[in-house]
Every structure is written in structure tokens, then in C-alpha cells.
Amino acid sequence: MTDRLWPLALTWFLAAVLAHDLVLFPVYALLDISSASVLRALRGHRRSCAPPRVPVLNYIRIPVLGTALTFLLFLPGIIEQGAIAYQAATGQTQEPYLARWLLVVAAIFAVSAVAYAIRLYVSGITVPAVPATVRAMFEKGEHVLLVADGPSAPVAVVATSAALYRPAGDRPGAWLRTPWHDLAGLESRAEGVVIRFAPAAGARSRSQIVSLTSPAELIAVAKKLVAEGAGSSS
DSSP states (O other), X not given: OOSTTHHHHHHHHHHHHHHIIIIIHHXXXXXXXXXXXXXXXXXXXXXXXXXOSSOSHHHHHHHHHHXXXXXXXXXXXXXXXXXHHHHHXXXXXXXXXXXXXHHHHHHHHHHHHHHHHHHHHHHTOOXXXXXXXXXXXXXXXXXXXXXXXXXXXXXXEEEESSEEEEEOTTSTTXXXXXXXXXXXXXXXXXXXXXEEEOOOTTSOOOEEEEOOSOHHHHHHHHHHXXXXXXXXXX
16 A cells, blocks of 8 residues: 555456457357357257267367466566566466467366367267166166167166076066175177076076177176175185
């Protein structure tokens, strides 16, 4: 307050607040609305069309916001304002500011593009829903680890933290539950996945074949859980 220029500083601050709220905010709000309209037009938006799997707007908003914010922060260096004073204080010039700011902007957009690509890929992975009949058989704390589909069935096997579920061949719509400690293992053959059950006392070991489109992941999960189940049962 002892500086003679404090009224000028206060005036600049108030003018910046008014300029942002009355000028800049309406401008970038209008730009945001316009960009959303342009994106809808580009994808042929219709009222009857389903929304996109991953809206791209936020992956544009954030890089643009980062670009504007960093430009505001480094504007004096970018336009080389006070170059003489800067060089006298640091012994360096302000020439690298523009190139480095452009590199920062490129990095921001690149990270946003990679994040969008990952979200788009993940959203395209469809996981078959676990049938309600199977979920009704879950015990407390049991959770799904893997849902495997078959050549003619959207869900052929459900692997959980406690058991393996498979359709009952003689009863349409019914499912069989086998705890992991009751399985001897799984192996892949040309005709499908062979499920080998642990031999019961006084009974012959039996097996069952289930056709799956991608058996490798189920076998890897089953080997681990069968070993754990066998260890816990003993």
C-alpha cells in the first residue's frame, strides 16, 4: 500500500476480472457450444441415433483449456516482453519459450488422444452378461472372474472366485456348479475344453467337454484356482 502505483495494480486486477466475466467467459462458452454442435453435425447426429460410445468433446476441451492456460502463464516469455530485463536477471534470452510452449501443447493433445483411444478400445470390449440363473447360485462374497462364450451360446462357462459354472446338458436353462477343489484340471483339445473332475471316493474319474471360442484364458485362470482349491481342501 506504500507504493504509489497500487491504485494502478488494483485497477488492472478489477479490469481483468471484468474482462474475464463479461468478455472471455461468453466467448469460450460460445466456442464450447459451437464445437459441440460441429461434432454432432460431423457424426450425422439425429434424434433417433444412439449416442457415441465415448463422447470426444471432453478430450478436446481439456487440451484446449491446457493450451489456453499455459499460453496465459507464459505469454510474457512467448512474446518476449521485458527481454532486456529478463536477460539482465538470468543471463538467458526468451527465445526458447515459444518452441517449448508448442511442445507442451503437442504433449497435452497427444496424451488426450491416447486417453481417448484407450477409452474407445475399452468401451468396444463386450463382456457377456452372467445369466440370472447362475448369479442366483453365487455364495456370499463370490465374484465373477471370467465369462467364456461358445460357438453357439453367448455364455458357455462362468468362472468365479469359488466355482466353475457350466450348462446342464440334459436340462435346458439349468446350470451346474462345481467348486474349484472338486476339479482336477482343464485342458484344451480339438473338440473343446475338457473339464476333469477330481475322483470321488470309490467312483471313477469322469470328464466333460465344453466348446469355447477362446479357451486359453479360462484354462490359465482354472489352473491357478484348481491348485489353490486343492490346497485349501487338503
